Amino acid sequence: MAEVVTRDFVSATQAAVKDTQLRQALRRAGTGFDGTRREAIHEVTPEVWEEWREQARRIKEHTIGHLDYYLEMLERNVTAAGGRVHFAADAGQANAIVAQIARDNGVRTVTKSKSMVSEELGLNHVLEAQGIDVFETDLGEYIIQLANETPSHLVAPALHKTRRQVAQLFADQLGVPYSEDIEEMARIARVVLRQKFLDADMGISGANFLVAETGSLVIITNEGNGRLCTSAPRVHVGLAGMEKVIPSLQDLAVFLRLLPRSATGQRITSYMSMVTGPRRPDDEDGPEEFHLVIVDNGRSRLLADPALRESLYCIRCGACLNVCPVYQRVGGHAYGWVYPGPIGSIVTPGLVGLGQAKDLPNASTLCGACRDACPVQINIPRMLLHLRHVAAEGQGSYQGTGSDTESLFARGFAAVMSSPRLLNLGRKMGRWLLAPLANRGVLGQTRLPVVSRWTRARDLPIPPPRSFAEIWRDELSNSGSDSKRA
């Protein structure tokens, strides 16, 4: 499985917020993708958009609620079309299955179209260790493969790189003349990759959707590389998380409307490929073998938890990243695993364990922009709150290790707030302690523990002599009795 470095969240984000190139690159998600997304919604009208979201939500609710049923149907229909279905309980099993398929077929070269699950599994390293050459063919994935990095965005894996950085990377790694022209860079990649497509023995793809009724794998791309990966090589292996299944082709329609608009603001995707089994005798092209590897890797834990189940409705459109004020400042790598941003802050603790990813649910202001943007109406803030609760009060299978200081603080806060007398006493003590340190009525920079984390950049008001309750009693209540409860 891909390495988890979520523990370094604080230091990683401290570095990220100072990275001006990163900030510049991230604007593409914020003003670029999100801007066009809003235009696309405006075009179809918000009312229609809401109808689509609700429809998509209902389909996901229904399918995830009957996942075993639809997975069985899918398996039957893939098999009937001549393909093979493999169920992998974890990353180790999934990698072993793909490696075995490669060995069985004497595979030397693999081309891949974009697959987040393969990133999650860390599959490339496993295949490479076996002496297989692996080439990413999605332009963004190709860039980060050249740079030996991981994706930083669900839809645009190389989003964190500026045009200049990519130009330099191409010049260094491919020995081509330095050019910042995007067309030219795409042309270079196309030339390099075209040969790989011809050489490849095996193509690996992800899946945006798996259609149970027809046994089809659906991939949506803008570059057409997915189509080459799934049709040119002798063997095609599709990788998908088990939540990707939908019942029927009819259900696919609404997602085809929602996904491109949510991801990039496009009305329609450039390419949609639907793969149903291997090549049939009368087909002109297509692979001889088709394998579908369906990956659990922690997803059944999410499925079993009613509070987190809806994270499995995600169609990985990236809209929640593009609107997230935190993602916008820190970028995807700081999240420390494969899935960044708001949905990553749910999925990562869910899949790798909350103990390893405690910062993620906390690193949000709960502003709710992600939920409003999500095409499947996933209530991300509510799940973040749930994970905070599990971490703080330690229940359930995601139990983290809540900090003792914090829980002491919480109990103290609750005790003070349970007593208006204590609360007033607290204010008076605060005033007595802080007033001597004040300047122009506020507390400036200070070394006081905790408080200093506030005052690094913001002044703090000194508690006033009277509370509102006291002012009310002294001046505002007309008759003392009307305000008291009988």
Place this chain on the structure above:
Amino acid sequence: MSQPRTIRASLFTTCIVDQLYPEVGVSVVRVLRRAGVEVDYPEGQTCCGQPLYNSGFTGEARKLAERTLNLLDDRAFVVVPSGSCGAMMRVFYLDLFADDPELQARARDLSQRVYEFTEFLVDVVGYEPATGDQPERGCRVAYHPSCHLLREMEVTGAPQRLLDAAPGIERVDLPDAEQCCGFGGTFAIKYPHISEEMLADKVAAATGSGADTLTACDMGCLMHIGGAVSRQKLPLRVRHIAQLLDGESG
């Protein structure tokens, strides 16, 4: 001519206004009274439990939430000068008491009676600030819609309407207004380096808007934004909307 029925409202000031910004509470009372509302103040109120709930301490939050329910059970309307605490009482109490039908029923009842201050003035009272009133005059105001007011309570127009109607107040557009200011309660001290980046953008938007005053309906966000404005000695006043409508904030 028959007298219109008097509207009675119980004020829940929120702990931050009670303890740190009592002048905001005073303005809230004055504006409500000017709008013809009979205001009472349930004594013994403290905190709705939101900071604990947001930090995951559901058990402790429930104690404060139950305490608040006890205080507000039989009040006709509850008015809260905060979108954040209002959202806690209208939306999150229902989640908090999901496993307790009796308390959840009481929470549901409260959720139908609780209003944010500007929402109450516009939707319930139908108040229009008039020339007879004395709002703040001659100021150019940028309004920051705080996240929970906007996305949890779904109050999208009331504050702007009041500002636009108030004589002497000119409202200017705040760029990227719906971007979070970066407060987020404990977020501001757990991840100050991220919070400060968001804060810097909000402050830049406000100072670049041409406004001389920034306003919002939440003292939490305003303590955070105002704290930076004060630190940087910027020529921008930061006021709760009640203070502007009251006109006595100086």
